Amino acid sequence: MKQYQGYFIDLDGTVYRGKERIPAAARFIKRLQEHQREILFVTNNSTRSPKEVAANLRTNHDINVTAANVYTSAMATADYLVQHAGQKRRVYVIGERGLKDALLNKGMQLTDQDPDYVVVGLDRNVTYEQFKIATLCIRAGAVFIGTNGDTNLPSEEGMIPSAGALVELVRYATQQEPIMIGKPQKTIVEMALKASGLKKSEVLMVGDNYQTDVQAGINTGVDTLLVYTGLSKPADIEHAEIKPTYTVKTLDEWNV
Amino acid sequence: MKQYQGYFIDLDGTVYRGKERIPAAARFIKRLQEHQREILFVTNNSTRSPKEVAANLRTNHDINVTAANVYTSAMATADYLVQHAGQKRRVYVIGERGLKDALLNKGMQLTDQDPDYVVVGLDRNVTYEQFKIATLCIRAGAVFIGTNGDTNLPSEEGMIPSAGALVELVRYATQQEPIMIGKPQKTIVEMALKASGLKKSEVLMVGDNYQTDVQAGINTGVDTLLVYTGLSKPADIEHAEIKPTYTVKTLDEWNV
Structure with missing residues (x-):
């Protein structure tokens, strides 16, 4: 089995399940740290800052990481704009603090x-x-970007609408397809590679969701590890045209 | 040419263009009235009451009609629920006064x-x-209904998001297809037939939009008259599989 220098790791379903811990994931991260692997939590969540994400991992999940170990779709969106926008830096945002700060930064x-x-x-x-302003601006020529296409955010109330649902309203009202940044798109992975200085061949994408985490790896040409602690089940990938590079029941099985 | 006892007539693009009058339409309505034809303005707009719609036609467009001449997607939704809901009459609504009043009525x-x-x-x-409540309720088993799929509402600011865009957000967040009521669905036409007591064969659907007005007629088996004073152009229907029954440049051409 190939050794990977860098690990791009999903959060919900992979490292924790909402507030619930996944002990095998905490042990996995510890082993990666002992072997000096580079760790980047690559998440579609754009609402929280990297600092908040790291604090949650330290406080609630016994995972000792810092903001430097976190890469969000908000950061990927900001990095994408830096790469493409040139002098065009005027941005109308529908989003929370995490996204606005990433863009301002x-x-x-x-x-x-x-x-x-x-x-x-x-x-x-x-x-x-806000939807009205977004719609009128895009119809007037602004480029339409969506941070990610997630349908839902798990919450204590249940599965509430996530970024993808808001993007969908604007897509329908403008009849324009957005540029999407988050998983399963390759943009977030390409931006994470650039930010980390790692090469595609050095990195393993780790996640619980075939449709987002694994597809993002496939779309970018990065090897993938699907872990069955979250959304995807073995039956889900039985008929998948392209399989994950590896699958494990829990991250204890993975030899770092 | 066949004579029709009833006319189901679209509003924006057919009878007026926003605040702009369409004089041929006012003359057409007058001729229908002189010949004792039954007139029902069948509109996807669910925000205004029939009284408000009629008042606007009288005050701003010289068209002398009453609330009884107006049938909205809000009224069709209420009539649909009466027909299907039985004792199940608890409804969560995203909508304005026109829709809420129609349901309460x-x-x-x-x-x-x-x-x-x-x-x-x-x-x-x-x-x-509101989107969160709608999503959680549908995920908990409530039946999902959309008044209409219109992408935009023309406004003084431009083309702002309409009902269909809001429906689309909820569709994406619930991953459930709604039951749609308005044009091009046949439900609004069937409910208008029932409300008016007219038979399919007695009615002509009149509108400026092939995709909504004419399709609604086709879907219901009602004859259609496409008028080129609004959205659709002759080129748009050149390759349409099913053509409108009749087309005219303005409603002056139509022999009532």
């Missing part, structure tokens, strides 16, 4: 007047007014 | 607790909270 200017880009992520306080 | 109980139905129409003050 990379020198974007947030505005609702004549933006060059409209970025839509999850905003749990979104209103019609 | 037919004995529905509006609630956000364990509804039997979730009805989504245009609400220009909708918030994430």
Whole structure:
């Protein structure tokens, strides 16, 4: 079995299940750290800052990492814009603090007047007014970007609408296809590779979801490890045209 | 050319263009009235009451009709529920006054607790909270109904998101297909037939939009008249598999 220098690891379903711990995942991260592997948690969640994500892992899941170990779809969106936007840095955002801060940190200017880009992520306080502005700006020529296509966010109330649902409203009202950044798109993986300085061949994508985590690896040409502690079941990939590079029941099985 | 006793007539693009009058349409309505034809304005707009729609036609477009001449997707939704709901009358609504009043008028109980139905129409003050409730209720088993699939509402600011965009968010977040009521679905036409007591063969659907007005007629088996004063152009229907029964440049050409 090949050795990987870098691990791009999903969070929910892979490292924890909501508030529930996955002990094998904590042991896996510890073994990666003992072997000096590079760890990057690559998550579609754009609402939290890397600092908050790391604090949650340390406090609630016994996983000793820092903000530098976290790469969100918000950061990938900001890095994508830096790469493509040139002097066009006016951005209208539907999103929470995590997304807005990621864009501000990379020198974007947030505005609702004549933006060059409209970025839509999850905003749990979104209103019609914001959808209206996004729609009018895109119809006036702004480039439409979606942080990720997730259908739902697990919450204590149940499966509530996530970023993809908000993107879908704007897609329907503009009849324009967005540029999508998060998994299963390759953009987030390419931006994570660039941010980490790792090569495709050095990295293993680890996740519980064939449709997002594994597909993102396949789309980018990065090897994949599907772990059956979350969404995907063995039956789900039986008829998949391209299988994950590896599958395990729990991350205890993986030899780092 | 066949004579029709009843006319189901679209509004925007057919009878007026936003605030702009279409004089041939006013003359057409007058001729229908002189010949004692039955007139029903059948509109996907669910935000206004029939009274408001009629008042607008009288005040701004010189068309002398009453609320009894108006049939909205909100009324069709209420009539559909009366027909299907039986004792299940608990409804969670995303929508404006026109939709809520139509449902209340037919004995529905509006609630956000364990509804039997979730009805989504245009609400220009909708918030994430409402989308969340709709999503959780549908995921818990409520039947999902959309008033209509319109992408946009023309406004003074431009083409803003309409009912279909809001429905689309909920569809994506629930991964469930809604029952749609408005044009091009046949439900609104069937409910209008029932409400008016007219037979399919007695009615002509009149509208400017092949995709909604004419398709609704085709789907229901009602003859159609496409008028080129709005959205559809002759080139749009050149390759249509099923053509409108009749086409005219303006409604002056139509012999009532």
